[in-house]
Amino acid sequence: xxxxxSDELAFTVDLGEPGSHAxxxxxxxxxxxxxxxxxxxxxxxxxxxxxxxLILDLSPMTFxxxxxxxxxxxxxxxxxARQVRFVLAAPPPSLCRTLRITGLNTVFELRDTLGEALEGxxxxxxxxxxxxxxxxxxxxxxxxxxxxxxxxx
Numbered sequence: 001x002x003x004x005x006s007d008e009l010a011f012t013v014d015l016g017e018p019g020s021h022a023x024x025x026x027x028x029x030x031x032x033x034x035x036x037x038x039x040x041x042x043x044x045x046x047x048x049x050x051x052x053x054l055i056l057d058l059s060p061m062t063f064x065x066x067x068x069x070x071x072x073x074x075x076x077x078x079x080x081a082r083q084v085r086f087v088l089a090a091p092p093p094s095l096c097r098t099l100r101i102t103g104l105n106t107v108f109e110l111r112d113t114l115g116e117a118l119e120g121x122x123x124x125x126x127x128x129x130x131x132x133x134x135x136x137x138x139x140x141x142x143x144x145x146x147x148x149x150x151x152x153x
Contacts, residue, residue, distance in 0.1 A: 011041055020122045021053040023089075023114065027060040030068030042075050049084045055117045059090035069098065076108060085109070089117035 014023040022045050030038065045054065054075070064072075072088070079086035087109045091099070099105040111117040 011038060013041070013045070015048065016052070017122055018048060019050040019052050021055060021118075022049060023055045023057055023118075025057040025060060027062075029063040029065075030061055030071070031063065031065040032067040035067045035071040039071055039074065042078070046078070046082060046084075049082070051083050053085040053087060053121050054079055055087045055089050055114070055121075057089045057114045057117075058092060058095065059114065061092055061095070064092075064095050064098070069102075069104075072108070073104070087111055087117040089114040 010027050012025045012027075014025070016022065024038070024041065024045075026038065028034070042054065056072075056075075076086050078084075089111045090113050091110060096105070096110075099108065099110070
C-alpha cells in the first residue's frame, strides 16, 4: 500500500567553509528504511566538519519512528565525541512531542527554524550539493560499495 519509504525520502546537503558546518535537509520519513542512509551520510561528513556544526533541517520531514529517533541519538553521540555541535532545526510538532515525552528535548539542541540554527555559524553556506543533480551529491557522498548515498529516490 502506498509508496515505499525510500521513494519519499531524500537528503540534500549544504556545506559551509570546510570545518565550519553542514546542513542536512531531511525530507519525508525517517524510519527503519532510511535511517541507515542518514547515518552513512553523516559518517561521510565527519572529516569535513572537524570542530564545526552539523545541522539537521527537519522542516520537510513528515515522520520519524523509533529507528529514526535512535539514529538521531547515535548522531548526537558521534558529534559529542568529535566536538561537533549538533542541532535539530525546525523539528515537526510530532517529533517535538516525542522528544518532550521521552526527555530527549534536554539532550538535543533544538531550534525553531533553520535560520536560528545557523546563527553564530560562519557564513559561506551556499555550496549546495544537490542543485537538482543527484550525481553531484552522490559523487561526494558514496558508500563503501560505491552506492549512492547523497540522494535517495
